Amino acid sequence: MRVRTRKAALTEGVTAGVFFGTAAIFIRFLDGLDVFSIAFWRLIIACAALALITLTLKKTFQLSLIKENFKALLLLGVFLGLHFIFFISAVKDTTILNATVLVNTTPIFSMFISSLFFKLKPSRLAVFGIITSFVGMCVIGWVEAMVINADTSVESFSSSLKGDIEAVLAALVEALYLNYGRKLRGQMNIQSLMLPIYVSAALIVGVLTFPLTYKTLTFPKETKTILSLLGLGLLPTALAHTLYFSSLSNLKSFETATMALLEPLGATVLGILIFTEIPAPLFAFGAALILLGIFFVLKEKDETNKKE
Template sequence: MKIGRWNLAPVPALIVGIVAISFSAIFIKWSEAPASILGMYRLLFTVLLMAPFTGRAVRREMRRIKPVDGGLLFLSGLFLGLHFLFWIESLRHTSVASSMIVLSLQPVLVAIGAYAVFRERTGGAALLGMGMALAGTVLIGWGDIGFSREAVYGDVLSLLGTLAVSVHMLIGQRLCAHIPSHVYSFLVFLTAAGVLAAYNLAAGIGMTAYPAREWGIFLLLAVVPTVFGHLLFNSLLRVVGATTVSMSILGEPVGAILLAYLLLGEGITDYQALGGALTLAGLAVFLKTKRTAPSPERPARESA
């Protein structure tokens, strides 16, 4: 796997990415800035950090991109922007545990989309795993109904964010088959930042009057979960495919919930524990029954 001029092995890159994105929810919880501002500066700072290393390659590839791929790049950026808008806002209304477990449904949604787009089939055991994961998420939501309506609202936002990022990853699987992953990431991050900037302008949300502490959090979100998380995952799309990357990110909810317990003092309810265990068990069954090796001849085509 290659990112710009660096060759990286998929497994170590994946481990680094999982650890990095586990901090995302913690940084967001520390911030008081609006969700759209957090998402916008997270992506904008990432683009600025990438520019010195990818600028020449981006200019070269831009001349080769076909109009249809340009449209898909915009859609990928649009859905990534929506993902950050919905998911970051969900953390304002529900716990890290609930939001992250709902987000862990991403591989199931990607698998469904992969069948529709790439005709990747899912066997009976994998379908059982999907059912277990969905049941676990329903259990988490049921527990939050007893907790507060606001928590349920947060769960719904997290689900919308999960749907958005699933579409983003499926588009990325197709585009990264013939566009270098670092170029794809740069253009998509820039597009998503532009989408969120347009939202902020339309909603009348101020974009500059934030204390130094918030700017530090914006930078942390760019460096840790985005550069060392999303950027690495985008690079893996061509190697192992969208569904396998999504399934492997199952370490994020576990890491985020543990960090929330240690750093934020958030407890875990019985419903969250039981629903989370059922969701992760179902997703583990799903992963065990799927193949992870993509075909070299087709865009990251794998049964996972």
């Protein structure tokens, strides 16, 4: 029984990692929509899908725990909503590889947050991982700087650099989201946890839309846009994000987080096939350093879990 449960969790983690890679692709097809509209409708579709699954499969919905943890769930929704806003902005402003690699620096920030608030001293391996990832970020920044010399377009360079910063901010917010939500994940079943988070995240995005964009949220009418939104709301959101959290209950954090590292690889392959975005060799080297550094940090977290 234990082996079967582990296999199921591994399947959930791998599936989540693969479908995370589709997010950037769907966002690229939504070039006619602004960032807030994409984030809002993505969350609304995910809410509807998860609610439908919960009702159809007659899953237990823990209303008492939701009421008890209402403020915590609302804050998690704020973090998730901001994460989506930053990540979608990054995909629009920089390349798919930049956005998906930099957003996966989340474990680096997560370790800093754990050390600061929970007094967990990082090991030498973790410190080495942080340095390795930082060097990788510097390589990416240098490659971006070379773009201005080759392209002589200040606007193009500024947009790409802005996207890189947005991707890092998305990673930081996600780290806050994961650290704050860790306790709740052990107290509530996945549907009772994720549905309120998706709803509150959608509300936060909706509230921020008009003050920041002076636009109202209207559902698009174009078939291509609707299909892309459905894909974004169902695959990397309702399916991947939910499976990712579900796998955490049966896998070590190192194993689950490693599954998520499939995102930049899958997204880059899809980006090459669909948009012919061929990354520069030196940028690929920087990306490899970032992923290697993340691996070292996750390895350290895994060793910590074993000691506990």
